Amino acid sequence: MNARTAPRPILFTLAVMLLSSAAFALETAEKKLDLTFPVADGATLKIENLLGSVEVRMLREPGPVRVEARVVSEGKTAEDATGLVAGVELLRKTADGVETVHVAFPLDSNSMFRAPKEGLKGIFSRWTAGLMRRGSSAVEYGGRDVMISKDRKAAGLAVHLTVRIPSDMSTSIRQGVGSIDVRFVRGDINIDTDAGTVDVISCFGNLNLSAGEADVRVASLQGGSLSVETGGGVMELEGINSKQVVLNSSAGLIQGSKLDVDDIQVNNLAGDVSFIDLVPVNMDVRTGSGDIDVAFRIRKARNAAIRSDSGNVVLRINEQLSFGLIAETKKGEVKLLGMNLELLEQDGLTGRYKAGSGGVDVTVNAPGGELTVRPYDAKRIDLMSKR
Structure with missing residues (x-):
């Protein structure tokens, strides 16, 4: 074969590709x-x-x-x-x-x-x-x-x-697929979407959000209530000051930081949950098959319950505070890292502990996994990577 003619099939292929690309120009x-x-x-x-x-x-x-x-x-x-x-x-x-x-x-x-x-x-x-x-x-x-x-x-x-509204006006948004971005709004907000992204930033009012498969980010929100429901997207919360927070997800990651709330209820069927600087009065965090990592300040807490049916739980609390712990794990054990907890009673796979003089009970159920209790240190916490 002549060396000079060898590249021709390649050049011909490139020419066909270029013609095909031009044919698809819109x-x-x-x-x-x-x-x-x-x-x-x-x-x-x-x-x-x-x-x-x-x-x-x-x-x-x-x-x-x-x-x-x-x-x-x-x-x-x-x-x-x-x-x-x-x-x-x-x-x-x-x-x-x-x-x-x-x-x-x-x-x-x-x-x-x-x-x-x-x-x-x-x-x-x-x-x-x-x-x-x-x-x-x-x-x-x-x-x-x-x-x-x-x-x-x-x-x-x-x-x-692009929508501009007066102050204190309630807004309802319904979009099939795409991006929704709400910022610097004072008034109640209701959002319903099937897929895409939702960002609600620096708003004052109640927020109700049904996001389907969309990724959700809520930051710097003050209001009476926050409700977010997703099917499989990532849910990110930061700087939330609210009386009631309800978060539901079928499979996505839920993560948050700087949450000062009276009541928080979290239910994630098949995803991880991770919180930094959570300051609740009443807390109920549950996941089916995901892991839970919660760093919370217990000073206002009256009720605190955490459950992962088949995942592991990491609980981070200030080691200088007094509190009680009721823990159920797969092996009936609790891993303590830098924490001093006294075992008061062991009943099968469930143990009752206290730190200091005791106080509000934190109930953790991890029947299919492990529980690790370590000191609260937000600087050392790494939120779980998005999946």
């Missing part, structure tokens, strides 16, 4: 919509979006609600892309003290959508990463079942909302 289109309207005192704002993002901020001065929408699309032809954005409307409805802003997608002509690639080299934002791994997500929107997918045959269409 056309894009974009348009902007907006709404501005006054609201009565005590009114609730409801925002509905299928795919994209929602950003909510509080107005610096009293004024009307302002909604801006950026609609982006992709299509095989410029006509296809333009047709998709043309089919999106921003609708407003008022009923029973609720102002509803609804993003109307072209559901009559499409039942499957995907997130358009925006930016150089088609870089996807963080909220689409999980969807890209799963492949698709079925959501209910506008009374219809809609599929959000990465399939190239799906309509490439997303709507990004």
Whole structure:
């Protein structure tokens, strides 16, 4: 074989690849919509979006609600892309003290959508990463079942909302798939999403969040109650001051720091739980098959219960405080690292201990694992890695 002709098959292959890439090039289109309207005192704002993002901020001065929408699309032809954005409307409805802003997608002509690639080299934002791994997500929107997918045959269409609201206005957000970002808002917040990411930062009010497979981050929140429910996403909490906190997860990691709460209830069916600087009055933390690592300040505690059915538990408490411990473990033993606990009674796999002069009882059930008790030292705690 002639050495000069050997590279030709490779060059031919590269040429075919380049032609294929060009064949898959997509056309894009974009348009902007907006709404501005006054609201009565005590009114609730409801925002509905299928795919994209929602950003909510509080107005610096009293004024009307302002909604801006950026609609982006992709299509095989410029006509296809333009047709998709043309089919999106921003609708407003008022009923029973609720102002509803609804993003109307072209559901009559499409039942499957995907997130358009925006930016150089088609870089996807963080909220689409999980969807890209799963492949698709079925959501209910506008009374219809809609599929959000990465399939190239799906309509490439997303709507990004920027919302400005007055102080002390309650807000309800329903989005199928995408990112939700709420910051510096004073008022009750209700969020419902199926997949993506949710960030609630520096807000004052009650927060109720149903996040499906989304990752959730809540930081610097003050309010009467916080309720978060996820199916498989990561839940991160920091700087929470609330009377009641309820956290439920089917499989994701729950982690938090600087939580000053009256009552906290945590139930994670198949994921880990890790807390730093937890200051509860009443605490009930449970997981089915995950590990639990809790560093909490016991000074306000009246009731403290921790249970992992098949995982291990690490309990970190100030060694200078007096408290009681009732512990059930797989082998009936408790590992003490730098702690002095006196065994008062052993009944099968359950032991009763006390530190110092005793006090409030901390009850730990780890029937399928081990319990380690060590001094409280937030600087030495490493939160469990996200899985």
